[in-house]
Amino acid sequence: QVQLVQSGAEVKKPGASVKVSCKAAGYTFTGNYIHWVRQAPGQGLEWIGRINPSGGSTAYAQKFQGRVIMTRDTSTSTVYMELSSLRSEDTAVYYCARERPGRYLDYWGQGTLVTVYS
Amino acid sequence: DIQMTQSPSSLSASVGDRVTITCRASQSISSYLNWYQQKPGKAPNLLIYAASSLQSGVPSRFSGSGSGTDFTLTISSLQPEDFATYYCQESYSTLGRTFGQGTKVEIK
Numbered sequence: 001q002v003q004l005v006q007s008g009a010e011v012k013k014p015g016a017s018v019k020v021s022c023k024a025a026g027y028t029f030t031g032n033y034i035h036w037v038r039q040a041p042g043q044g045l046e047w048i049g050r051i052n053p054s055g056g057s058t059a060y061a062q063k064f065q066g067r068v069i070m071t072r073d074t075s076t077s078t079v080y081m082e083l084s085s086l087r088s089e090d091t092a093v094y095y096c097a098r099e100r101p102g103r104y105l106d107y108w109g110q111g112t113l114v115t116v117y118s
Numbered sequence: 119d120i121q122m123t124q125s126p127s128s129l130s131a132s133v134g135d136r137v138t139i140t141c142r143a144s145q146s147i148s149s150y151l152n153w154y155q156q157k158p159g160k161a162p163n164l165l166i167y168a169a170s171s172l173q174s175g176v177p178s179r180f181s182g183s184g185s186g187t188d189f190t191l192t193i194s195s196l197q198p199e200d201f202a203t204y205y206c207q208e209s210y211s212t213l214g215r216t217f218g219q220g221t222k223v224e225i226k
Contacts, residue, residue, distance in 0.1 A: 008161045035215065037162075045154075045162065045205055045217040061211040062119070095161055103209035104167035111161055 002026040004096050004109035011115045017084040021094035028110040030054040033099040036070065037079045038092040038110075044093045046092075046113075050099065051079055086116045120144055120208050124218035137193040141206035141222045146186045153182055153191045155225040156220075157159055157202045165204075166191065181221035193223075 022034060036048040049060035051070040058070045064083070074078045083090060094112045096114040097105035121144035131137050141151065149169040154162035164173045166182035169189055179194040193200055206218040 037217075044220040045156075045207075047207075047215040047217060050215075061214060097161075100167075102167055102171075103150060104164060104173075105154075105162070105207075106164050106173070107168075108161035108163075 002098065002107045004098060005022075006094075006096060006109040006112045009105040009115070011117070012086050013118055014087055014116060016086050016116075017082055018086060018114050019082040020083070020094050020096075020114070022079045022080070022116055024053075024077045024098070027098075029074060032101075034070075034079045035097050035099055035105060037095045037097060037105075039095070040089070043092075048081065048094075049090040051076055053077075053079060056096050059065065083114075086114075088116050091116050119149065119214065120211055120216050121217050122206055122218040124204075124206055124221050126221060127219065128222040128224060129134075130224050131196050133160045133198055134224045135196045137196050137223060137225075139191045139204055139206075139223075141184075141185045141189045141191070141218050143189075143208055143210075146226055147208045147210035149185050150208055151182075152207045152209060153180075153185065153188045154207065155200075155202045156205065162205065175187055196223070 002027045005023045010018050030053050033050050051058045053072045069082045077099040097108040098107045122141045151169045153166040156162045170182045181192050203220045203222045205220050
């Protein structure tokens with residue numbers, strides 16, 4: 001069955017970077033884009049960007065341009081999202097999700113809580 | 119960027135009620151509109167894709183309609199497990215996706 005398993009919770013200081021992983025299983029890894037979405041405490045869903053695991057091409061929300069890098073490792077079916085220059089407003093649960101060709105997110109990871117505080 | 123506006127932001131309803139949530143796009147997005155349900159502490163769950171297609175395993179009391187800029191999600195008879203927050207999401211943009219701000223459905 002399709003699964004997206006994310007890495008564990010992180011605590012970081014302002015100015016640091018965090019790298020969250022998302023390991024895919026149960027389907028052809030290179031066949032679907034992976035998107036990253038975050039949710040700050042008590043807030044709504046915010047799209048961060050996406051990666052094509054096949055060629056590695058990426059697209060990022062303008063808000064995160066210059067601060068986010070998404071990569072993938074096809075040998076382990078894992079995608080990574082690294083966010084740098086962290087600030088308190090980046091405290092959120094970060095989700096990865098698989099996108100189907102019809103452009104909808106049908107499977108989601110369990111979420112990774114990233115807490116930024118000094 | 120495409121902006122997505124949901125209304126209402128929250129609503130109170132009783133079990134058995136018919137509930138309608140609307141989502142408006144700032145420009146035409148054809149039928150590239152998806153709906154998700156999220157319960158506290160859980161990842162979002164896909165309900166409707168392409169404006170009106172029911173995701174496999176989702177109860178038939180959920181339905182979606184609309185095209186262009188105006189869309190609706192309808193729950194025909196609200197059940198206890200439907201109390202949650204609902205989000206629309208556009209997938210028209212080539213290089214981006216935008217979510218609505220969410221609609222929280224609470225028990226009256």
